[in-house]
Amino acid sequence: MKTMYDIAEFVLRAATLIKARQAEEMVNALEDFYRNHRGGKVLVMGAGRSGLVGRAFAMRLLHLGYNSYVLGETIVPAIRENDIAIAISGSGRTKLIVTAAEAVREAKSRLIAITSYADSPLGRMADIVVEVPGRTKYSKNEDYFARQILGINEPLAPLGTLFEDATQVFLDGIVAELMVRLKKTEEDLRLVHANIEL
Amino acid sequence: MKTMYDIAEFVLRAATLIKARQAEEMVNALEDFYRNHRGGKVLVMGAGRSGLVGRAFAMRLLHLGYNSYVLGETIVPAIRENDIAIAISGSGRTKLIVTAAEAVREAKSRLIAITSYADSPLGRMADIVVEVPGRTKYSKNEDYFARQILGINEPLAPLGTLFEDATQVFLDGIVAELMVRLKKTEEDLRLVHANIEL
């Protein structure tokens, strides 16, 4: 399982590269939101595999006690000024997500972007940006460069794989941090966990 | 479009066959729930095409101001004593839905069943049953009989089609009735309608 090891090592390095200040801003925003806007909504948005990573995070937000929703599911309420939207796009250029982010701006909700490129259309629109390294399917060259720096060789992680896996683990780190801050035990999460499971 | 006409006629007859008392019980339960349990949840459950009909209904419940959820989506919270589950199954025997309904019983939530067979495993478990005619994929003979009575000839609506289409229109009738009772205008619904659309 050489590649699995390589990807895991990439995620490990990503953990050291993510800017503490950016992650801190995101956790603070979510902690503050939990304490002061209990009726508020968190809408998670992502396309393709980034969307799946977003769903996994939204599920944990629900377990933590948030009213979380996922763009593209059946049940998506309107979001308003005091709500939060979290958009995930490695390139920061995924058309659907940029369009959705524009609608978030219009609704005056807060926008958190998770992307490899702070200087992308998505990144520039966001209130809070967390830069998660990884290649993206639109940026072959930059990506090649990123890989050189990170010492990972071609072609073992196609398309957005590295970004997606790093983001998944990053967001699970956010969940752990929120558990500590909100004093939630695993048992608390279990209680909110769906009891009618599919 | 002979078949479209036939199916629509079936739905029309179904509208006259559904027991007013059963429909009334369902609307009363939902009206009362809206007025007295604003934080409560409504979980809609169905498999296959019945699940799609359920989703369309859950979407309108959201527009009406309910906290509605759909079994099988990413975001499904635990449901409790004061919550409502609505299970849709033509045969009343769909394994997944019967299992889910048992979990609803255990959670002591209220259970509304929409089925062609009140005397099915699902029907017998429910607090409120609404019988919607239609054939189901498990009951060839009974179905044949139902069709004879309704004057519809083979084989123009395969599998559960008639039940599904009748249920879709029935539930849209429930939505209209709830709009009147809860004094909601179309504009009210539009305001809750997702503003970040996919």
Place this chain on the structure above:
Amino acid sequence: MKTMYDIAEFVLRAATLIKARQAEEMVNALEDFYRNHRGGKVLVMGAGRSGLVGRAFAMRLLHLGYNSYVLGETIVPAIRENDIAIAISGSGRTKLIVTAAEAVREAKSRLIAITSYADSPLGRMADIVVEVPGRTKYSKNEDYFARQILGINEPLAPLGTLFEDATQVFLDGIVAELMVRLKKTEEDLRLVHANIEL
């Protein structure tokens, strides 16, 4: 169940209003596709409740032996010149669906539009248009007019309900017609029906 009856009556009238030539073109295209492009793909696209109606149709296409897919699900392959896309939008202006339809044009796939307005952005782009009456959330005035003609009074079917329910029954009519033409029995459909059910 006065409203259920009204909606069913609307669907019945819709069945008489749909142009036979348009429905014929759609069935012919699908029949020809089945006979001559067995490896080809059919992609069904719709937003919100129209998307759910599309899914119910895609499921039956699968049962009939087509390789059908639904925009927005996990598994959506690229579509090519010989493939078919079916777009459902009452107003013919739903942004997401118009954008998707433009991509269909670029991929040179065939485009079938189901909409209330042949002269909408979606309608004008399509190779085949089927006009299904119904009001839409974007066209209050035209809608009012449509209702006057159809003799249905306010406000019993909010937002796109009438279009969605009429389209659902229309597409089930198409399924029935395809069963006859492709000589498929209900048993044939049952055999392709998922055997590992959720």
Place this chain on the structure above:
Amino acid sequence: MKTMYDIAEFVLRAATLIKARQAEEMVNALEDFYRNHRGGKVLVMGAGRSGLVGRAFAMRLLHLGYNSYVLGETIVPAIRENDIAIAISGSGRTKLIVTAAEAVREAKSRLIAITSYADSPLGRMADIVVEVPGRTKYSKNEDYFARQILGINEPLAPLGTLFEDATQVFLDGIVAELMVRLKKTEEDLRLVHANIEL
């Protein structure tokens, strides 16, 4: 981002703990399937967050040229003797997945299980088992033990997080290995990637 680092380190250790023989069997089965059963289907099954990990894998299988499907989506065909089902469950006891696996046995399709417990109901049923370490929500004690061994301290990854993240990276390793064996370039994957994106 201490926790992100810890989870990544866990995944790294997991990469060294996964039995090469088991991973090899899984890759061989998928390679052989690709070469000799081109029309065959691969059905991926998982509940909750394990289901999301499964979807991400199914998407890549599609990009690699497989006919992959995901249990719970709209489009799920029947599977037969020469098809493959891949079931993901940390505990190997998730009711829905065990039930689905039984149906797979009945359909005589091949069953690959990804679980932390080879000696679980799911593990015992499977033709091929890949043991991926991680704690699961059902096995507090064993989990505690597993963590002690792996040197990871409480409580930083709630419920099935470690299993899910390790499995995600493991499956992306499988994708990389299949790319090499099937001589697929990233460009090949891009070509099958959805061109009508949501």
